[in-house]
Amino acid sequence: MSVFSEQRMLEAALPVRFGGSPGAKWWLNNENLIGAVKSCQSIIREHTESGMQCEAEILKEEENRLVFRIKASDDDTFLVVKVFPLRCLRHRLKYHWMKYRNRRFAFGEAVNLLIAADRGLNVPKVYGYGQMYGPCGLINKSVLILENLGNHVPIGDMLEKNRDSQEKCVEILSRATPFLVRLYRAGCNHISVNSGCIMLSTDGSQADDFILDFEYAKFYDSGDLELLMFEAATLAKYCRNFITGETIDKWVAELLDAVAIRDRVTRDSLTGRFRYHFNTQLSRKDRQKIGVG
Incomplete structure (x- = not known):
């Protein structure tokens, strides 16, 4: 499957486009997630760029991955957010030219989860995919929003x-x-x-x-x-x-x-x-x- 076919698959599953704050783009399952995405962006910037403590529950933090849980809305629904930092210029350039999108980081995992679900595997639902931009307009973080498996x-x-x-x-x-x-x-x-x-x-x-x-x-x-x-x-x-x-x-x-x-x-x-x-x-x-x- 070509990266363009995968892009169409992702857009069909996540039809809501949201610009977010300057320097970010999101594809979402539904409009009710926009509030959660705004919180998500703030948490990512505070935690990864400013080193500030955030209110989210950190589930995993490694050099190449940050996973945290946030509240989706005013009710008791939660979401899991996976952040994939693109730390080196080589990764950012390849991601920008779609070289990595069909095999790595948030885009690759989102597409694979959609394929897995279609083939009968019990996987978390994909609720959103995001791209956050840094200098020169290059993506420096890709983000995946998933179903919470709290129990x-x-x-x-x-x-x-x-x-x-x-x-x-x-x-x-x-x-x-x-x-x-x-x-x-x-x-x-x-x-x-x-x-x-x-x-x-x-x-x-x-x-x-x-x-x-x-x-x-x-x-x-x-x-x-x-x-x-x-x-x-x-x-x-x-x-x-x-x-x-x-x-x-x-x-x-x-x-x-x-x-x-x-x-x-x-x-x-x-x-x-x-x-x-x-x-x-x-x-x-x-x-x-x-x-x-």
Whole structure:
């Protein structure tokens, strides 16, 4: 899909254009978000440019990412805002010429989330996308506004809480199986299915579990079993401090059952590929290539 097709997809999903304050453009799900966007802009500028403390709840702050929660309106509705700073001139120039828009930062993640939802993955709703400009009219921050998942916790946190019970940890890991099956059927290489991107509902309803962080994801026309084993192994690496090797082997067998792999030779071959990925560290570029062709 070309970047121009992705731009049209984003504009169709976010039809409301808002100029915001000078130096910003926004595409929104509905006009009721304009007030929240104004607050969002102030928070970003105060926190990232002035270093001031802000009233928003900071969820994550790293060199290349700021994530915070804000109130959407006068009611109790909240939104999650992800800010992607473009810190170097090279990134700003590439983003300006659309070189990065179809693969990185807020634009890339917004488009990937829309594709993921269309292919049946349970992901947060995209409510808005924004561009904030710096010197020379270049974008220096891209911003994503998402559905708040307040009653969910990362699978890693749930495993940590129950680490003294192997039985409960097995049950928690099994809740990840449907995600991996859906990723496989959606032809999606998430590239980093870790213990922080799978969000489990605290009420135990698996239908309300979510998967996050699609900035670097790639989508293909069909599923790939090599990719399935890679993504399963990636998650298992993050969970190995909570579950035994024997439990992981049983879980892989359960996963192969879920995608109807019955042939013993094929199962043994795929289990071997799982072990390879479990014991191999790949660069981000190499992870993105899995599933190609």
